[in-house]
Amino acid sequence: MDIKGARSNTLQGYGVVTGLAGTGDNSTLVKRMLANTLRKMQLVVDPADVDSKSVAAVMVQATLGPYTGKDSTIDVTVSVADKSTSLQGGMLQLTELRGADGTVYATASGAISVGGFTVAGEAASVTKNHVTVGAIPNGASVEKEEKATFVDEKTNTITLLLRNPDFTTAKHIAAAVNEAYPKSSIADDAGSVTVELPANITRSKISEFISAVGQLTVEVDNEAVVVIDEKTGTIVVGENVTISTVAISQGSLSFMIKENKNVSQPESFSNGGQTAVTTDTDVQAAEKHSHDPVKVMARTVNVSDLARALNAMGISPRDLVSIFRTLKTQGALQAQLKTM
Numbered sequence: 001m002d003i004k005g006a007r008s009n010t011l012q013g014y015g016v017v018t019g020l021a022g023t024g025d026n027s028t029l030v031k032r033m034l035a036n037t038l039r040k041m042q043l044v045v046d047p048a049d050v051d052s053k054s055v056a057a058v059m060v061q062a063t064l065g066p067y068t069g070k071d072s073t074i075d076v077t078v079s080v081a082d083k084s085t086s087l088q089g090g091m092l093q094l095t096e097l098r099g100a101d102g103t104v105y106a107t108a109s110g111a112i113s114v115g116g117f118t119v120a121g122e123a124a125s126v127t128k129n130h131v132t133v134g135a136i137p138n139g140a141s142v143e144k145e146e147k148a149t150f151v152d153e154k155t156n157t158i159t160l161l162l163r164n165p166d167f168t169t170a171k172h173i174a175a176a177v178n179e180a181y182p183k184s185s186i187a188d189d190a191g192s193v194t195v196e197l198p199a200n201i202t203r204s205k206i207s208e209f210i211s212a213v214g215q216l217t218v219e220v221d222n223e224a225v226v227v228i229d230e231k232t233g234t235i236v237v238g239e240n241v242t243i244s245t246v247a248i249s250q251g252s253l254s255f256m257i258k259e260n261k262n263v264s265q266p267e268s269f270s271n272g273g274q275t276a277v278t279t280d281t282d283v284q285a286a287e288k289h290s291h292d293p294v295k296v297m298a299r300t301v302n303v304s305d306l307a308r309a310l311n312a313m314g315i316s317p318r319d320l321v322s323i324f325r326t327l328k329t330q331g332a333l334q335a336q337l338k339t340m
Contacts, residue, residue, distance in 0.1 A: 001160050001161060001162055001163060001173070001214075002160075002161045002163065003150045003158060003159070003160060003161065003210065004150060004158070004159035004160075004161055004192070005066075005148055005149050005150035005151075005159075006066040006067070006148040006150045007066055007148070008063050008064060008065050008066060009063070009064045009099055009100070009105075009146060010061065010062075010063055010064075010099075010100075011061065011062045011063070011064055011097035011098060011099055011105050011106055011140075012059065012060065012061050012062075012097060012098065013059075013060045013095045013096050013097040013098055013108070014033070014057065014058065014059055014060065014081065014095070015033075015037075015057075015058055015060050015078075015092055015093055015094075015095030015108070016030075016033050016034055016037050016055060016056070016057060016058070016092075016093045016095075017055065017056040017057075017058050017078065017084075017087055017090040017091065017092050017093070017112065018034075018054060018055050018090065018091055018093060019054060019089055019090050019091045020053070020054045020055065020056060020084065020086070020087070020088070020089060020090050021054070021088070021089055022053050022054065023053070023056075023084055023085045023086035023087075023088065024052070024053045024054050024055045024056040024084045025053065025055070025056055025057065025082040025083045025084045026051065026052065026053050026055075027057075027082055027083060028047070029057050029081075029082055030050075030055050030056065030057045030082055031047035031048070031050040032047045033057050034047075034050050034055050035047040035050060037093055056080055056081075056082060056084035056087060056090065057080075057081045057082045057084075058078050058079060058080055058081055058087070058092070059078070059079050059081050060076055060077070060078050060092065060095050060097060060108050061076070061077045061079075061097075062074050062075065062076045062077070062097055062106060062108065062139075062140045063075075064099070064105055064106065064142065064145075064146060066146070066148035067148060068142055068145060069142065069145050070142055070143065070144060070145045071141065071142060072141075072142045072145075073138035073139075073140065073141055073142070074106065074138070074139075074140050074142060075135060075136070075137055075138060075139065075140075076092075076097075076108045076110075076135065076136040076139035076140045077133065077134075077135055078092055078112050078133070078134045078135070078136065079132065079133045079134075080132040080133070084132065085131070085132070086114070086131040086132065087112050087114050087131060087132060087133070087134045088114050088131055090111075090112045090134070091109075091110070091111055091112070092108060092109050092110055092111075092112055092136060092139070093109060094107055094108075094109045095107065095108045095109065097140060099146075103144065104143060104144070105142065105143060105144045105145075105146065106140040106141060106142045106143055106144075107140065107141055107143060108136065108139050108140035108141075109136075109139065110136045110139040111136065112134035112135070112136055113134055113135055113136070113137070114130075114131045114133070114134040114135075115134075115135075151197070151206060155196070156196060156197050157194050157195060157196045157197065158194075158195050158197065158210065159188075159192050159193070159194050159195075160173065160192065160193040160194075160195060160213075161191060161192055162190070162191050162192070162193075165189075165190040165191035166190055166220075166221050166223060167187070167189075167190045168221035169218070169220050169221045170187040170188075170189070170190055170191070170192070170193050171187050172218045172219050172220070172221070173185075173187070173193045173216075173218050174186055174187040174193050176216045176217070176218050177193070177195055177213060177216065180212070180213075180216060181195075181198055184196045184197075184198065195213060197209065222238060222239050222240055223238070223240065223336065224238050224240040224241045224242070224334060224335035224336065225238045225241070225335055225336045225337075225338060226238065226241055226324055226333065226335050226336070226337050226338070227338045227339075227340065228321050228324060228325075228337070228338070228339050228340065229339075229340040231340070235320050235321065235324065237335075238335065240335070241333075241334070241335040242334045242335070243327060243332055243333055243334065244331070244332040244334065245332075324337060325337070
C-alpha cells in the first residue's frame with residue numbers, strides 16, 4: 001500500500017550529449033542547442049559555424065522521490081531527440097531538470113551507459129540492444145527537495161492507498177488497524193483507508209506509527225483474473241479462477257505451403273526464346289484427430305485442478321488463448337479476462 005500525499009514526481013529537461021564517435025546529428029536543432037549550451041559558458045558561437053556529428057540533442061528524465069532530500073543523487077534516463085544513431089561513449093552536458101510546475105529541482109550530467117554497442121562500416125552495421133537510450137546512475141543532483149505532506153492537519157489523519165483496490169481487502173486493513181488502535185480506522189472505499197493518529201502520537205513519532213501500521217498482517221482478497229499475453233502465448237491464471245461445467249472440443253488444423261522455383265530455358269540456337277522463372281505451389285492440410293474429441297470439464301475449484309484438466313487435453317498455449325476467450329464468451333469462465 002501507499003500513503004496519500006507521499007508520491008514521486010517526474011522531472012524532465014532537454015540537453016546536449018557530446019563525444020559521440022560520428023553517431024550524432026548535424027541538424028539545425030543540434031546546432032542551436034549546442035550554441036545555447038556554449039553561450040551559458042560565456043562563449044558566443046553562431047549556430048551556422050557548428051559542423052560536427054559528435055553531438056546529439058536528447059531528452060533527459062528522472063524521478064524525484066517523496067523523501068529525496070537536497071544534495072541527494074538520483075538516476076537519469078537519456079533518450080535521443082534527433083537523428084543520432086547511438087549514444088555510445090557520449091557525455092551529457094549540464095542539464096536542468098524541471099517539474100510540472102516549471103521549477104528546477106535537479107541538474108544532470110555525466111557519462112552515458114547504453115548497455116550495448118553499434119559498429120558500422122560503409123555497407124553494413126551491427127547493433128546490440130537499444131543504443132539510442134541510455135542511463136546515468138546517480139547522474140542528477142537534487143537542488144530542491146519537495147516535502148511530502150501525508151498528514152491531514154485538519155483531521156489529524158493519514159490515508160492508506162491500496163495498490164490493488166478491493167473492498168474486502170480495504171475492510172480487512174481497517175479491521176487490523178482497529179484491533180491494534182481501537183476506533184481509529186475506517187475503509188472509505190475499495191482503494192483507500194483513513195487512519196486517525198492516536199492522541200499520544202507526537203510529530204516525532206508519526207513515522208514510527210506509520211511503520212507499525214505497515215507491519216500489520218492482513219489477509220488480501222485476490223480477485224479471479226486470467227491474464228493473456230497474445231504476443232508470447234503466455235497465460236497466467238489467478239488463484240480463485242473457476243470454470244463452470246462445460247464441454248470443449250478442440251481440433252488442430254495445420255497448413256503447409258511450399259513454393260518451388262523452376263527455370264525454363266529455350267533450346268540452343270532458337271530464335272525468340274527467353275529464359276523464364278515459374279513457381280509451383282504445393283499446399284497441404286492436416287488435421288489431428290482425437291479419440292476423445294469432446295471433453296467435459298467439471299467445475300474446477302483451484303488452479304491445480306484447472307491446469308490438470310487443460311493439460312490432459314494436450315493443447316498448446318496458443319490454443320489455450322482461444323479456449324479462454326471462448327469460455328469467457330460462453331459465460332463459463334468465472335473470472336476477469338485481461339489481454340496484454
